[in-house]
Amino acid sequence: MKKVYMSLAAFLMASAAIAQESSVTKTFWDDPINDPMMPVYAVSTMVFIVLVLVLAVALYMVRIVNILIEQSEKDKAAQEGRVYVPRPSFWGRLSQKLNDSVPVSQEEDIDLGHNFDGIRELDNHLPPWWKWLFYGTIGWGAVYLVVYHISASFPLSIGEYDREIALAHEQAEKRKASQPAVVIDENALKYTADAAIIAKGKSVFVGNNCGTCHRADGGGNTIGPNLTDEFWIHGGGIKNVFSTIKNGAVEKGMPAWGKSMSSEDVRNVAFYVMSLQGTKPANGKAPQGDKYIPEKEAVAVDSVKTQASL
Template sequence: MKKPNKMKILAPLQFARKNAGWALTLVLLLTAIGSYAQSDNNNTGLLLVAVGLVAVVSILVLLVAIYTLQVLKVFVQTEKEKAAKEAGVDVAEEPGLWQRFLKVVNDRAPIEQEEEILLDHNYDGIRELDNHLPPWWKWLFYVTIIFSVVYVLGYHIMDWFPLQEKEYEIEMAAAATAAQERMAANAEAGGFDESQLAYSDDAAILSSGQTLYTRNCVPCHGAEGQGGIGPNLTDNYWLHGGDIKSVYTTIKKGVPDKGMISWEQQFSPEQMRDVATYILSLVGTNPPNPKAPQGELYKTDDGTESAPAEMVSSEEVEE
């Protein structure tokens, strides 16, 4: 047996020892970046990049560790063989953990015993072995049987787990309960009550709504509400209702079929009210290059077209 070069065997160990500090520094740096990103929701992309880099570095370190262990194993085995040779003793190679695992899960007959399990018939000189199914296959088959029994019992007989329709009903009921609790909490705290929603020309509300609109709504509806990807917000034509409650609901629930997301998770009820109020203040402003009307002409209860929102005073709302 050819003796392995000791320097070649130890080279990966020396490399790992020399560069372990750099690898540890990089891991700590990336971990710090991930911690910083967690402190700001706007840095989600940075957090994902940092996590990805940490994962890559971790995998590389793991591969180096595995390779190092293999090298150590070869080195130890070489030393054993050397000592045995000097002592004049033959050393049988011990199977590794993976080899022992494969032997258990496959349970194949040794080559020396294949003559005992040969079948009598042959096909053009091709003989077959009477091997049994490997244990891993039988275990997997038993697991599928157990899973099917639990599935049928749990979903269709004992009702341990809800089916899709039942799960939908449960989630909808939970969402409705949560919404009622939020409204009750707001009412108790003297906060915003959606049932009492009404337009107001309060300067603070309009200013807040304008800020939120500029930051989130301009890409689809234009800086002046003239429309773009989304509809024109300055005319009296509305796709989902032109009163304050309808506009508020549209902002809250979104229009998924048309690509408008629900803003309920990003905005508080007060912020959605502010945006709805600001949108209604744009009615009748006649910006340049308006998009063609969409939807139905919105009329007030007395049958007239809704007036531009800036002409509606807070006193009229209170009346």
């Protein structure tokens, strides 16, 4: 007997291991029609439906038979000149069956003779409805074991989690592939008053609450400096502004947005900041840092030289 138990345990463990391996890759719902367990589930579902239908029909028949019996008993009572006493109803009998309770008048029969301050102990049966519910959970457990651990038609929680993660990764890859990220070359960045980029940048500015520190109009407040004047702590011009927003000045309270934003968003919001230049909002914060004087473009210098040498 011990051997049987051991081999059964080994079988269960092995099938559980197989189940866990395969559940991550493919489960019943991925391809129910071709799943090897499909016929079993289909047949059991059919059997269940048929059973329910048979039961419904049987109950209906019983009702009809009962009505006929009642009628004939009434007739008989009338013939014999007795008063007709109806039998207990179906529901009354059902409730008696389900609860299996002993009527109060017969309690003496099941009295165990233990009396505590007038509280007596009765030897009642467990209510059958409760027992059947309990057996039901055992049956359910067996079905669960087969479906989840042996045939592995459905994934366990960890399998479900892995699948969802894998699916999300797949979708993220697809999304990335369908909209390739704009590559921003920081060193070749040039500011143009591109209305579309500036509009996107404004939504980044609003969406990331830059205004809590720099004021909604960029005029600056106690925390953040004025972004609309020509004075800059970290240098003006699109390249400096881009790099300040990307890398932040963390020790001074300006977050490094490059960690949480795509470089496209940093570019867009940098364009928006640049577009605020000279807007002179009312009560703007006093200038901080140095006045920024744009450098001459390297290319322009070269071309001047070439022209001069000509």
